[in-house]
Every structure is written in structure tokens, then in C-alpha cells.
Amino acid sequence: MSAKYTSFGVGFSETTNSTLAGVEATKQALSKAGLSPQEAQLCFLFCTSRHDAESFFEGVKSCVGRETQFFGGYSNGSCTNTELGYDGYQVVVGILSKGDYKFDLILKEGIGFHEYEIGKELGQEIQKKDLGRNAQMFLLFDAVNRLEGRFRMNYGTPFIKGMSESITEWPNIIGARMLGDMKFKPTHQWCGREMSKNAAMALLFHGNIQIDSQIMHGCQPASAYHQVTAVKGANILELDNQPALDVVGEILGSDLIERPQELKFFVTLGKNVGDKWKPYSPGDYINRMCVGVDTVGKGLYMAEMDIEPGMEVQLMRRSFEMEYVSIRTKKLIERVKSNNRRIIFGLYINCSGRAAAYSNQTDEDVRYVQSAIDGEFPLLGIYEAGELAMIKDQLQVLDWTGLFCIFSEKITND
């Protein structure tokens, strides 16, 4: 074991010049980590789609060593301990030093229309590493499929299904589905030393490093349970044996049925995996946002295709208490520290829709995370289109959720 602890620094920029933004953020990150360019082992990098991906990458690369490896992609916004912004020219760079850990990077391109296959191939590569459940994984995949021009979401459910068929023992996983803006422009990813598109990728840590996470649920059940009675892929065709659109229209107001493209933004369905009659427990719910309306089939296109006939769902209110975010953040920090672990950095993966500008919140939940950390360790945050976390030993894609993660190392007495 190393006597020296792992170092991490974060840099942020909103400069419109993409190269310069990359340079600014990387230099800040190196400076805060107290590292020379050559000491940068792993570089996390994210920028919005307003930036030119190639120029930004060149800017970042110009500031670190030739051996530095990269992991990141587009995000709709980003944050650090003090900065926060989205839908602008935000970029964030996090730099990790060498430590008492090792890592592998795996990239699989071609996820569009082939989520299951890519998930399976990625799973096979992970399985080959034979790292077992002690491995810690940061998983990212492209949310945007514009291979045929029109936007189609890359679904996490088949992707995870593919992975689960290859992996015999799940490592500890956190992750995100990436997008660079709310218009779903094509995105870019960076993995290793290369820039990529339409890809899924995994960062696999092993050694003295651990990821602990806390899901910040954002929805509360509002309606009675309704049974899903017909589904086609991600399209819920029927609820309670009636056209799904009619059911939700009846609940939300029939006038909305005449404006179905508006209706979709009101609908979030919750799947309770706990006891359905127990008081509300956020950890028992998996939320699904509606991303489109099938006016012909009177169905609802959901962000994931994990809702099956026979399941009972509830209409959810997109609402959460900021104090809840603060308390949960502090609790996780205390839990990690109480296990004799030193926090290297925090990662906050937030649903873009939770940003105050797009929700009915008046505050930014990120501010409460920043406040709870209070500068104790570096924070790198990204706004994406779906959060990946383990719920009841099963990897899930979550909607309208914040996922606070802590990367830590065991304190040694060497």
C-alpha cells in the first residue's frame, strides 16, 4: 500500500472558445490537485454541446502528459464545489493522480439501435477482466441516437440486459446516460486517448478505491396504482385495459389530450419495488419519464423499456425537498468516513430536468450538495439524461434523480 494518498482536482470554465475552455479547466484542476501534467493519471472531462468537441479535447490534452488517460463526454451542464451552470458553455475537468489503485478503460461503439448487443459485448469485456464484485465501475453511454436524423433515445434496459447476460458477478456500478443539451444534439465521448461517438464505455477501478453512492429521489407518488396491461417496447399502450393516453388524460385533464406533445411533459410513472401499501419510501421507487406520445396507438413512450404488462405504476409528482438532498449528502459523507476511509472526491450525476430552470424548484439541488460538502473534498458534477445505480442488487436507469457518489480510499498507517 502507498503511504501517499491519491490526489484529485477539479477545474471549471465557461469560456466560449472551446480550446481555451479546455486549457483553463485543466490547468485549474492540475493546480488544485497539486499535480504536474505528467502526474495526471486519469482525466475526467465533460462539456456542453455548445462546444466544439475536438477543440475542447485538444485544449485538455495540451495540458496533461502523454500517458494521461481520458474518460468523459458531453453533459448538459456541470458543477464543482463552487461553480454551477447548464445549457451554456460549461466545461468541467477532474484530474486524478496515481494511487494505490489500477484502472481499465473499455469502449464499445455503435450503441444506437444496438443497445442490447453493445451491452452484451461490454459485459463480456468486463467479465474477461475477472475483477469480481470488488471492482468499482463508472459507466457512461450515449443517450442520443440520431443515426437516422430524428432523435431516438438509447435505452438503458436492453443495454443492461445485454450486460447482465455477460457478467456473472456485478461490480459496484454508478453511471450516466449522456447528453450535451436538452435538444438532444449528437454527442461525443472520450475514452483512453481517443474521441468517440455513439458509444458506451466503462471505467473499471480495482485496488484501494471504492465508490459509495446515494440516490436523491425526486418524485413522489401522487395517484392510485394503475396496472399496465399492454406494452410494445418503451410504449405503454394500455393502463387498466384502456388506452394509456386516455387514462392519463382523464387524470390530468382532458384538454391535454388535444395537446399530446405537451401532455408528455406532465407524465412521470413510478414503479414501486417495495411493499405497495407501506408508507412512501424513495428507495423503493424507480421513476420513468414519458418522452413522447403515440397519438395513433394512444400510448406513452417512456424513457426506458423496463415497464412490462402486469406491473402497477403510479403517476408521480416531480418534487423534492432540498433539505432531503443536504441530509442525504451529509449522511453518505459520514458513513464513508466512519468506515476509516479518506474521500478522494465526490461525483454528482444529476438529471438535467431537475435543474431549477426546467423544474418547479426555486433552488438548485446542487447548491445543497455543495453546501453539505463545504469544501471538504473536491466535487465534480454533471447534468445528464438518466442516472445508473444499483437498486436491490439490480443495475437500473433512473429518471429525475440525483446520484451522489463518493470515491474514497482506505486510510493506511504505512
Place this chain on the structure above:
Amino acid sequence: MEPESNDQQIKELQRQVKYYRDLSDEVAGQNIRSDSQISLLKRKLTQKENGFTILSALHDSFGQQIFEEDFIVNTLLLINTTLKMDKTVVVWKAPGKNHVFQTRFHMGFEKSEVEKIMPVEIDFFEAEEKIVRPFIKNKMSPPSHIAEELQSKLLIPFFISVPIRMRSEIIAWMITGREKEAWPFYPILDEGDLDTLVSISGFLEAGLSNASLYNSLEKANEELESYNQELEKRVAERTKDLRKKNRELTFEKKRSEDLLLNILPEETAEELKKYGFAKAKLQENATVMFTDFVNFTKFSSSISSEELVAELDHCFRNFDTITTKYRLEKIKTIGDAHMSACGVTGDGGDASDVIRAGLEMRDFVEKYALEKPEHLRPYFKIRVGINTGPVVSGVVGLKKFSFDIWGDTVNTADRIQSGSIAGKVNVSESTYLLTKDLFEFENRGKIAAKNKGEIQMYFVERKVN
């Protein structure tokens, strides 16, 4: 419990369940609708707040010099990032083309798009009428020629277009908008957004006026600076000219003064310069000397006039040198006669200096004679006569001033000269008495002088050793 009663109870419970279930859904619907309404209202409020943030940022730019390009580019950046617009462009009135506007500033376009939007020309006309008011193109807008033109040429599907005016004339249009309109992330552009952008364009107009004003001031300053430099150059040239002229003037003045001093004694010259006239003064102790060439009339007939004048000039130049050496005032020449004096300008003078000058003049002529052919030598002899006494000195008349002395002392001096002989310096009694200890004299006794009777005369032989 009766089975019928149980069935009724179950039915009742089922009714209750349905009631609460429907109620729950109804409340859920209301709550979700309310949440969305709040979200929408908050979105509008936030957009207004963002608008004010931009106006406040623009306001902060005032009070100092605004640079047109920086100001506009910063404004476009603020619009895109704060109002969540995707693209903003400013088209400027094309020079020499009425109503035609060309892309000048842009923000949010990809490199390939910039190449497409830069060369476009847009004619702000609709149904043959010039467009002067701001307008929106959103999902709900009816089709229009200008909206289609802007959409296709500037690659912005949904936008707000606002004019930018200077001195009541539209000089540019700002077009800002989104690639997509989808509630709630990208709500439809509305009148509220239009108001915000009209306000921003107002600030742009003020900023451009400020920039223009500062430009004018800078231009005026530059012109002033250039004028100053030209003026300084001219002044330097003029000064150089003046210095040259001044030097010339000083030189001329000195020449003039020297000339004046040649003609007049210094004191008389100063008096004449100061008052325009010089008062004649009685000088008690003047010593007057006359020299005269012997047989000059005969000599003048034996050589040409030019040669004669040249010889006289040569001799008188040397006489002048000698009189200057002994601080005598040359009074004038009269034909071949040379008249000089001391003690005529109030400085007292010394008769012995006049005698020394007379002796030196005589010696000069005798020496000069040796340079001449034998037959001319007899003509190069002079008589010298000196007399001491009171004279009146000064300048008379209005033109061609000349300093002169008058009085019996002068006439007597002339007579003493006439009474001398070639190669001799002849002095009167009064001169003799003043200088007898300094020279050896030959007493000639009393000699007859024209209109003067007999006058006691002495030849100066030599200086006393």
C-alpha cells in the same frame, strides 16, 4: 353475518375504494397540473429575471468607453447563455444597398454554419413593405416571406427579430432564437421574450451611440492631435525662420550700428537712436587735426580719377586705422584733406594722442611713397596741423547725418595745417602747452595765417625719450 349483507359490505367497500381511487387520481391530476403551471410561470419569471440580468450587465457597461465589437459580441453571448437561446446573429445594413442587411456578428453557430450565414443578404421587406417593427417566428406563427428567408438563410428555425436603430434609422437587425420549441425545456418564444429583446436592443442602441460618440471624440482628438502636430511643425519652421531672420536682423543691426558708429561717435549715435536727433554740445578741450597732401592738384592731373580715388582711399583707410588706434574721432575728409579730433564727444581726449597719430600718418605716407615710382614720390607727402581749444560738436539737418565740429579751434587747426610744410606735424601754442613735456618741439615763432593774423607755431620733432 348474512351472506347478502357481506356482499353488500364488499360492494360498499369496492365503491369506497373506487371513490378514494378516483379522488386520489383527481387530486394527483390537479397537483401535477399545478406543479406544471407553477413550473411554467416560474420559467417565465426566470426568463424575465434573466432578461433583467442582461439589462443590468449591459447597464454596467455604460459610463465608460464602449467598443462596438466587444459590446455586441458580449451581448450575444449573454443572450445565448442567459436567455437559453441557441443562436444569435446581428445583420448590418449593407453599404450602398437600401434595406439589404448582411451578417456581421454571430454567436452559437457551428463552423460549417458560419460559412453559410456570412455571405447572405437579407431584404427586410414583406408584401412590398419595409419591415420596421420587431417580430416573432415561433411554432404558431403564420407563414411569411421574411420569416422563411431568415429561417433558411440564418439557419434559425424559431426566432425573434428586433431592429437596432441609430438616429431613428434602422442600421441593423438582431435575430435570436432556438433550434427547437418544446415545452418545458424550450418553450415557445412569446411576447414576453420579445419585450425582453426589444429592451436589450434599446441598450444596444445606447451602447452603439456611446461607441459612436467615443469614436467621434477619438477622431476629433486624433484630428486635433494631428492639427497640433502640424501647428507645432509650422511653429518650429516659423521659429526657425524667425531665428534666421533674427540672426540676420541682429547682423544687419550690428552692421548698421557699426556703420552708424563709423559715421557718428558712439554717444551721438545713441542719442540720435534714442531721440531721433542729437543736440550740438560745446566741448572745451578738443584737439583737432587736419592733414593735406602737398601739390594734390598737380598730382590729380597726372593720373586718372579712378587711380587718384584709389590712392586716396588707400591712404585714408590707413589714416582711419591710425585714428582708431589712438581713439580719435574721424570727422570727415574734404578732397585730399583728412580731418580728425579728440575730446569732441565728452570724453576729454588727449592732445598727445593726436600728435602721435599725426606723426604716424606722416610716417605712413612717407613709407608709402617709397613704393611709388620716382616721379610720383613728391606727391606722397602730407602736411599736418593740430590745434587745441573749444569746439561745438553734433549733428545737424534731417538727412544724411554726419557728425561735425564747428568753431574757431577748427578753423585755426586748418590754418595751422596750411602753415605747416610737407612731412611736418605743425601744432598751435595751445597744443604745444599741453604736450611740451612729451615731445621735442621746434619753435617756429609766429607765422602769418590767412584771416588769423600771426599765430605761434611749433613743429613736433619727436617723442621725448
